Amino acid sequence: MCGIVGIVGKSPVNQIIYDGLTVLQHRGQDAAGIVTIDEGRFRLRKANGLVRDVFQERHMQRLQGNMGIGHVRYPTAGSSSSAEAQPFYVNSPFGIALAHNGNLTNATELRESLFKDARRHINTTSDSELLLNVLAHELCESKLMELSADDVFSAVKRVHKHIRGAYAVVSVIIGHGLLAFRDPNGIRPLVLGQRETEQGVEYMVASESVALDIDGFKLVRDVAPGEAIYITEAGELHTKQCFEGAKCVPCIFEYVYFARPDSTLNDVSVYGSRVRMGEQLGLKIKREWADLDIDVVIPVPETSCDIALEIANELQLPYRQGFVKNRYVGRTFIMPGQAQRKKSVRRKLNTIEVEFKGKNVLLVDDSVVRGTTSEQIIEMARDAGAKKVYFASAAPEIRFPNVYGIDMPSVNELIAHGREVNEIAEMIGADELIFQSLDDLITAVKGDNESLTHFETSVFDGNYITNDIDQAYLESLESARKDNAKKSKSLPLEMGLELHNDE
Numbered sequence: 001m002c003g004i005v006g007i008v009g010k011s012p013v014n015q016i017i018y019d020g021l022t023v024l025q026h027r028g029q030d031a032a033g034i035v036t037i038d039e040g041r042f043r044l045r046k047a048n049g050l051v052r053d054v055f056q057e058r059h060m061q062r063l064q065g066n067m068g069i070g071h072v073r074y075p076t077a078g079s080s081s082s083a084e085a086q087p088f089y090v091n092s093p094f095g096i097a098l099a100h101n102g103n104l105t106n107a108t109e110l111r112e113s114l115f116k117d118a119r120r121h122i123n124t125t126s127d128s129e130l131l132l133n134v135l136a137h138e139l140c141e142s143k144l145m146e147l148s149a150d151d152v153f154s155a156v157k158r159v160h161k162h163i164r165g166a167y168a169v170v171s172v173i174i175g176h177g178l179l180a181f182r183d184p185n186g187i188r189p190l191v192l193g194q195r196e197t198e199q200g201v202e203y204m205v206a207s208e209s210v211a212l213d214i215d216g217f218k219l220v221r222d223v224a225p226g227e228a229i230y231i232t233e234a235g236e237l238h239t240k241q242c243f244e245g246a247k248c249v250p251c252i253f254e255y256v257y258f259a260r261p262d263s264t265l266n267d268v269s270v271y272g273s274r275v276r277m278g279e280q281l282g283l284k285i286k287r288e289w290a291d292l293d294i295d296v297v298i299p300v301p302e303t304s305c306d307i308a309l310e311i312a313n314e315l316q317l318p319y320r321q322g323f324v325k326n327r328y329v330g331r332t333f334i335m336p337g338q339a340q341r342k343k344s345v346r347r348k349l350n351t352i353e354v355e356f357k358g359k360n361v362l363l364v365d366d367s368v369v370r371g372t373t374s375e376q377i378i379e380m381a382r383d384a385g386a387k388k389v390y391f392a393s394a395a396p397e398i399r400f401p402n403v404y405g406i407d408m409p410s411v412n413e414l415i416a417h418g419r420e421v422n423e424i425a426e427m428i429g430a431d432e433l434i435f436q437s438l439d440d441l442i443t444a445v446k447g448d449n450e451s452l453t454h455f456e457t458s459v460f461d462g463n464y465i466t467n468d469i470d471q472a473y474l475e476s477l478e479s480a481r482k483d484n485a486k487k488s489k490s491l492p493l494e495m496g497l498e499l500h501n502d503e
C-alpha cells in the first residue's frame with residue numbers, strides 16, 4: 001500500500017501536501033516524496049524515510065508552487081532504493097510527474113514494449129516508472145502544445161488498455177494541470193475533495209478521506225473506478241469515465257488493516273466496518289465457543305482495538321488494554337523484512353501484567369498474516385501469567401499471495417497456507433483460535449451500502465479479479481520478491497541512483 005495526494009490550490013501547497021502525507025504515513029513508511037510546480041519547473045524532494053525525516057525546512061522552502069503531488073511508499077515492486085521513491089518524473093511531453101498506489105500485473109510485458117515500440121528507457125525496477133512512461137507515451141499523441149481535457153481523457157483511455165493490475169494515480173503536467181485516475185476495478189482507493197477560499201475553489205485528491213479532513217477540505221466523493229479527474233492549473237475541474245464496463249471491486253484488506261478508521265472509502269466508514277467486523281465475529285464466537293470460559297477481551301494494538309471492543313460488547317465481557325504500544329515504533333506488517341518485523345513486535349508492545357495474571361484471555365487481532373505478531377503476543381500473554389490464551393482474527397485465513405499492492409508475494413510466508421485452523425493454533429501457541437468467515441467479513445464491510453456488491457478478496461479465496469494471474473506469474477512473483485530475494489536486490493542507500501533529486 002502507498003499513500004498519494006495531489007492538490008491544485010490558489011496559494012502554495014507544500015504544507016498541505018506534507019500534512020496529507022503525515023496522516024497517510026500508515027500506508028507507507030519506507031520513503032516519501034513531494035513534487036510541486038513553480039514557475040514552469042518541477043521542485044522535487046524524495047528520499048527513504050518517514051515524512052518527518054525526509055522533509056527538512058530547507059526542502060519545504062524550495063517546494064514552492066500552487067500545484068503538486070506527494071507519495072508515501074510501501075514497496076511492492078522493484079527495490080526499496082531511494083531511486084524508486086516517488087513521485088517519478090519524465091521530461092516529455094511537457095514534463096510529467098506521477099505517484100502511484102497499487103501494483104501492475106503486466107510490468108514485464110510493459111517494460112519490453114516500452115523499449116521496443118516506444119524506445120523509452122526505464123531507469124529503475126519500479127512498476128510505477130513504467131506506468132508514468134505509458135501515460136507519457138499516450139499523452140504524446142497530442143502533437144500540439146495545447147492539451148485539452150479531452151486529449152487527457154483519451155490518453156487515459158489508452159493507458160487503461162495497456163496496463164493491468166491495481167492503480168490509483170496522481171500526476172501533474174507542467175503548464176497544464178493535475179490528472180488523477182483509478183483502475184477499472186477500483187481496487188485501490190482514491191477520493192476527491194474541495195475547499196472554498198477567497199481566491200476560489202481548491203481541489204485535492206488523496207488515497208483516504210482523512211487526508212482531506214486535516215486541512216479543511218470536504219470530501220466530495222470517491223473517484224469512480226475507471227474514472228479520470230483533470231483539474232487545470234487555473235482550477236477548472238473536468239471528469240470522465242475512461243473505461244467501458246468499469247466496476248467497483250475494492251480491496252477488502254483496506255478495511256481490515258490498511259486504512260485509518262477515520263477515513264471513509266467507497267462510501268463506507270472504515271471505523272464502522274471494523275465495529276461490524278467485531279459484531280460478526282462476536283456472534284460467531286458465541287455460536288462456536290459457547291463453553292469457553294473467557295474472562296477478558298484484549299486487543300492487539302493498534303488496528304484491532306475497535307474490533308475487540310465490539311466483540312467484548314457482544315460477549316458482555318470486560319474489554320481491557322492489556323498491551324501498551326510504543327508510539328514511536330511504526331506498523332510492523334509493512335516493514336520490509338521478516339527479521340525487522342520480528343524484532344519490532346517486542347519493541348512495540350508490552351504487557352500490563354495485572355490484566356493477564358490468572359485469567360483466560362481472548363486476544364483479538366484484525367488479521368493473522370505471517371503469524372509474526374500473534375506468536376509473540378501469545379507468548380507475552382503467557383509470560384504475564386495468563387491461564388489460557390484464546391485468539392480471534394477479524395479476517396479469515398490468508399492463504400494466497402497478493403498481487404495488487406500488498407507485499408505478500410509468497411505463499412510460503414503465509415502461516416495459513418496449507419494449514420487447518422488447529423495447525424495454525426498450534427504454531428502460534430493458542431489454546432483456541434477462531435477466524436471470521438469471508439461471508440461475514442463481506443457483510444461487515446458492506447454495512448448498508450447496497451451498491452457495493454463485490455470486493456477484491458484474493459488473499460482469502462485465490463480469485464484474482466484482473467483474470468491475468470496464473471501459476472507461472474505467482475511463481476515469478478515469489479522468486480522476485482520473497483524475503484531473501486529482496487535482500488540480495490536492495491542497494492545500500494548511498495548507492496541509490498537519484499536522478500533529479502533535490503538534496
Ligand SMILES: O=P(O)(O)OC[C@H]1O[C@H](OP(=O)(O)OP(=O)(O)O)[C@H](O)[C@@H]1O
Nearest residue numbers: 302303331332333368369370371372373
Ligand atoms: O501475522 P502478521 O504477519 O504479524 O501480520 C498481522 C499483524 O500486522 C498488523 O499489525 P501492525 O503492527 O502492522 O500495525 P497496527 O499497529 O496498525 O496493528 C496487523 O494489524 C496484525 O497485527
Ligand SMILES: NC(=O)CC[C@H](N)C(=O)O
Nearest residue numbers: 001002075076077101102
Ligand atoms: N504499495 C504500493 O502502492 C506500491 C507502489 C509501487 N508498486 C511501488 O512499489 O512503489
Ligand SMILES: [Mg+2]
Nearest residue numbers: 300301302303
Ligand atoms: Mg496489528
